[in-house]
Amino acid sequence: xxxxxxxxxxxxxxxxxxxxxxxxxxxxxxxxxxxxxxxxxxxxxxxxxxxxxxxxxxxxxxxxxxxxxxxxxxxxxxxxxxxxxxxxxxxxxxxxxxxxxxxxxxxxxxxxxxxxxxxxxxxxxxxxxxxxxxxxxxxxxxxxxxxxxxxxxxxxxxxxxxxxxxxxxxxxxxxxxxxxxxxxxxxxxxxxxxxxxxxxxxxxxxxxxxxxxxxxxxxxxxxxxxxxxxxxxxxxxxxxxxxxxxxxxxxxxxxxxxxxxxxxxxxxxxxxxx
Numbered sequence: 001x002x003x004x005x006x007x008x009x010x011x012x013x014x015x016x017x018x019x020x021x022x023x024x025x026x027x028x029x030x031x032x033x034x035x036x037x038x039x040x041x042x043x044x045x046x047x048x049x050x051x052x053x054x055x056x057x058x059x060x061x062x063x064x065x066x067x068x069x070x071x072x073x074x075x076x077x078x079x080x081x082x083x084x085x086x087x088x089x090x091x092x093x094x095x096x097x098x099x100x101x102x103x104x105x106x107x108x109x110x111x112x113x114x115x116x117x118x119x120x121x122x123x124x125x126x127x128x129x130x131x132x133x134x135x136x137x138x139x140x141x142x143x144x145x146x147x148x149x150x151x152x153x154x155x156x157x158x159x160x161x162x163x164x165x166x167x168x169x170x171x172x173x174x175x176x177x178x179x180x181x182x183x184x185x186x187x188x189x190x191x192x193x194x195x196x197x198x199x200x201x202x203x204x205x206x207x208x209x210x211x212x213x214x215x216x217x218x219x220x221x222x223x224x225x226x227x228x229x230x231x232x233x234x235x236x237x238x239x240x241x242x243x244x245x246x247x248x249x250x251x252x253x254x255x256x257x258x259x260x261x262x263x264x265x266x267x268x269x270x271x272x273x274x
Contacts, residue, residue: 026246033058033243040238051239058243063219068251070136071205071223077140078204079197082147086196087189089148090155091181095167105156111149120213127214138214139222143207147200158192159185198259202252223248 024044032041034050037057059065089108093101123142124133132138162185170180204222211221 029242029246033239033246035239037237037239041242054239054243055247058240059247061240062244064223064244064247066219067221067223070220074136074139074143074222075201075204078143078147079200082144082151082200083193083197085144086148086151086155087186087193089152090157091159091185093152094156094159095162095185096177105152108149108152112153116146117209120209124213133214134216134220136215136220139207139210142210142214143204147203151196151200154196155189155192158189162188194259198256201255205252 028044031044031046033054034047034052035041035054036047036049036051037054092098093105093108098104127133127138127142132141166184167180170184175183206224207222208224211224215221
C-alpha cells in the first residue's frame with residue numbers, strides 16, 4: 001500500500017514538472033508578444049500595457065495568411081495520400097500476410113533509421129531534375145515518402161491488434177477481401193487513422209528544412225518558414241517574432257485539442273490488448 005502511494009506521488013510530481021517545462025516556454029512567448037515592439041522582454045512577466053496590436057502587425061507584416069494558405073494546400077495533399085497508402089500497405093503486411101511481408105516490413109523499417117538531413121543534398125538534385133524546384137510539390141512528394149515508413153508501421157500495429165475471429169466471421173458470411181477491408185477493418189481503424197492524421201499534420205505544418213532548401217519563394221513554403229521570412233523584417237523585435245510564432249503553432253494546438261480523445265484512444269489500444 002505504501003509503495004502504491006509513493007508511486008502515485010512520484011508519478012504526479014513528475015507530471016507536474018513536465019507540465020511546467022512544457023507550459024513555461026509558451027507563457028514566456030505569450031508575455032513577450034505583448035511587450036512594445038521596440039523593447040526587449042526580460043523574463044516572464046505580465047506587461048503593464050499589453051500590446052495586442054502586435055498580433056495584427058505580425059499577421060500582416062509576416063505574410064502569415066499567405067503562408068497558412070500554402071501550408072494548408074501542402075497538408076491537404078500530404079495527409080490524405082499518406083493515410084491512404086499507409087492504410088492499404090499496413091493492412092496488406094499486417095493482416096493479409098502477403099508473400100514476403102516480413103522482408104517488406106523490414107525494408108520499410110529501414111526508412112526510420114535514415115537521418116533525413118543526410119539525403120537533403122541528393123534530394124535537391126533529384127527534385128531539380130523533375131523540374132519541381134520552387135514549387136509546393138517539391139515539399140509534398142518528399143514528405144509523403146518521409147512519413148510513409150512510420151505510417152505503415154503505425155497502421156500495421158493497429159491491424160495486428162484486431163482479433164482474427166472478426167476476419168474469419170466475415171469470410172464465413174461471404175465477404176470478399178475488399179468488403180472485409182472497407183466495411184469492417186476500415187471503420188475499426190478510425191481512432192488510429194485520426195491519431196496518425198494529427199501526427200502527420202503537425203509534422204507537415206512544422207516542416208522547415210525542406211521549404212528552405214527546395215523553395216526560394218517564402219510564400220510557397222510551409223508556415224514554419226514564416227519565422228525566417230518574418231525575422232528578416234523584424235530581426236530585432238522579439239515581441240513581434242513571439243507573436244508570429246504563437247500564431248503559427250495555434251492550428252496544431254487546436255487540432256490536437258479537437259482530436260485528443262481519438263488520439264489517446266489509439267495509443268491505449270495496444271495497452272488494452274496487452
